Amino acid sequence: MTAIELLLYIIIRGLLIGILVSAPMGPIGVLCIQRTLNKGRLSGLATGIGASLSDILYSMIAGFGLSITVDFIEQNQAPLQIVGSLVLAGFAIYLYRQNPVRNIRKNLNRQNSFAQDFASSFLLTLSNPLILFLIIGLYARLNFFLPEMRPGHYIIAYLSIITGAFIWWFTITFIINKFRSRFSLRSLWLINRGISTIILLMSLIGIGTGLYKYLML
Numbered sequence: 001m002t003a004i005e006l007l008l009y010i011i012i013r014g015l016l017i018g019i020l021v022s023a024p025m026g027p028i029g030v031l032c033i034q035r036t037l038n039k040g041r042l043s044g045l046a047t048g049i050g051a052s053l054s055d056i057l058y059s060m061i062a063g064f065g066l067s068i069t070v071d072f073i074e075q076n077q078a079p080l081q082i083v084g085s086l087v088l089a090g091f092a093i094y095l096y097r098q099n100p101v102r103n104i105r106k107n108l109n110r111q112n113s114f115a116q117d118f119a120s121s122f123l124l125t126l127s128n129p130l131i132l133f134l135i136i137g138l139y140a141r142l143n144f145f146l147p148e149m150r151p152g153h154y155i156i157a158y159l160s161i162i163t164g165a166f167i168w169w170f171t172i173t174f175i176i177n178k179f180r181s182r183f184s185l186r187s188l189w190l191i192n193r194g195i196s197t198i199i200l201l202m203s204l205i206g207i208g209t210g211l212y213k214y215l216m217l
Helices: 003-022 027-039 041-064 066-096 100-107 113-126 131-142 151-180 185-216
Strands: none
Touching: 003 041, 003 131, 003 151, 027 041, 027 113, 027 151, 027 185, 041 113, 041 131, 041 151, 066 113, 066 185
């Protein structure tokens, strides 16, 4: 494989991994849509970027210490799932109590709202280390790391992953923002309630599954 072929190999697979890690419509994806609808595209994009930076941290952990990472997650899967689900439940209750119409007006005057959106999605994604299994599976499935790769190649690999994630969030917020014009203010309120309910259900299922695994140990 020539140097150019190796670079293309790394970049294409890195972009694909970044997209596939971000694309599943989990709590962060739902939250990104909710914020794009309620507060605009920049808020949704800030949410996606925060999640992307958390994902790249896990991608680097998975890349530099696969065996250690897998052992840690396997040994602590149930407690980690319970803690992550509790965080989601608290976030869902917070969202359910919010009024999207009032939030639209309030956030117009809140200068640090994008930073808060970024930080909350970063921490929420960081609280779910089980995403490591997805990342490790993608690494193995795509044969991402090759013996001939050098330190510079690893830098390009991780930059490609985060670029793929950015492409996904840029695209999804663009589409949702265009679709947003069809919603009334009451529709935003109903969507806010619906999304928070979905997240709460996800968290309850996660808590139940985690408790079951923990009790079966």
